[in-house]
Amino acid sequence: MNKYLKNGFIGALIASLLIAGNALNTGSASAASSTIGIRINNSFADTDVATYITNGTTMVPLQVAQQIPGSSVQWNNSSKTVTLTRNGEITTLVAGQKTAKIENKEVKLEAASTLKQGRVMVPLRFIAESTGAYVLWNPKQRVVFVAKPNKELKEQLASSSLAEARTAALKFPRVSSLEAFKITDNEGGNQEYYFPEGKADQFFLSGGNGISYYVVAGNHSEEKWTATFNSESGSNGLFFLLRKITNQDGELPKITSRIVFFHFMGHVGEANYGFIEPNGKVSTLGTKGMELNQFFDIPEEKKS
Structure with a gap:
């Protein structure tokens, strides 16, 4: 070379x-615009559907949530259900419902999963924290960090x-x-x-x-x-x-x-x-x- x-x-x-x-980087300049960037373990997640915030919750396409390591996130189109499996524990979210189930325990969500532009949109923080990840929202850069x-x-x-x-x-x-x-x-x-x-x-x-x-x-x-x-x-x-x-x-x-x-x-x-x-x-x-x-x-x- x-x-x-x-x-x-x-x-x-x-x-x-x-x-x-x-x-201190020019690459973060894109995050200063109206778009919302998602960084998972130091890499920006790519998506063809824009991330958005509703009820204070960042909603991302399912494909973004699936990039968080250490768990399995699947979509069942017939039942409109997202299933997250981590260490044998199963968490489910049904599109349109503002509750989720962790095994048999029901928990409240700030925003429900939904379908938008042919994509399944899920609440990022809930999914990420369910996998054991750390989540931080940076309003100055308009970036959500997932670690x-x-x-x-x-x-x-x-x-x-x-x-x-x-x-x-x-x-x-x-x-x-x-x-x-x-x-x-x-x-x-x-x-x-x-x-x-x-x-x-x-x-x-x-x-x-x-x-x-x-x-x-x-x-x-x-x-x-x-x-x-x-x-x-x-x-x-x-x-x-x-x-x-x-x-x-x-x-x-x-x-x-x-x-x-x-x-x-x-x-x-x-x-x-x-x-x-x-x-x-x-x-x-x-x-x-x-x-x-x-x-x-x-x-x-x-x-x-």
Whole structure:
């Protein structure tokens, strides 16, 4: 692969990464329109029938609900019934009825399943939560986030290896209630990762002129703070990012401990890595081969 194709490929991968939950992306701009986007485990769900909200409930085509992993969602046209099966438990919804049955227990729905433009429309939150997924509505982006990591990813996050745990953290389904700021192109495929020393469940992800802070909790990774910055030096509350903040949303985290950094250089497939002290002193420990979102252990660091 020649270097231009390689750079373009790496750049596309990084763009995909930022879109997968980072509010600092141009891909989320489509969500700022009147349409409603559905993100299931970091990917937008495709549908030929528009999602809509009724009685405060997001209604989606059945085909969208069927993309949520870990369960079976089927439609019986003769009885007009949606049947969801998860771990042997059966939940049923009948089109036009504002109740559902979980086994033999009847529960009330805010909106009934219905037929529209030849498609079965179902209440997304009820279906998603019935499968064990986490659901978050972002009115700023007009996006519904649905998060449900698999068992293997959860086990990887709990690994005693910081490299394995951090790799899992970057793959965890991301959700956000924050704004989406437009960021500049990330030339060269560079990516900055910052972790509080010894931790995998908190991280900063920076590319182009944007940065976001995530915390992994339960079955999702939530964006807690997002910002854009320019090239001017300035105090912004982050001792490892001495740049002037131009836009931000969320709460800037208080980080007082040493930071571990990975400066990924996509065009060469390597990363500079090391520590940044609270006083701003940078200690680069070395350079090592690295793939996008695939970390390696640093001998000088232990998992806390």
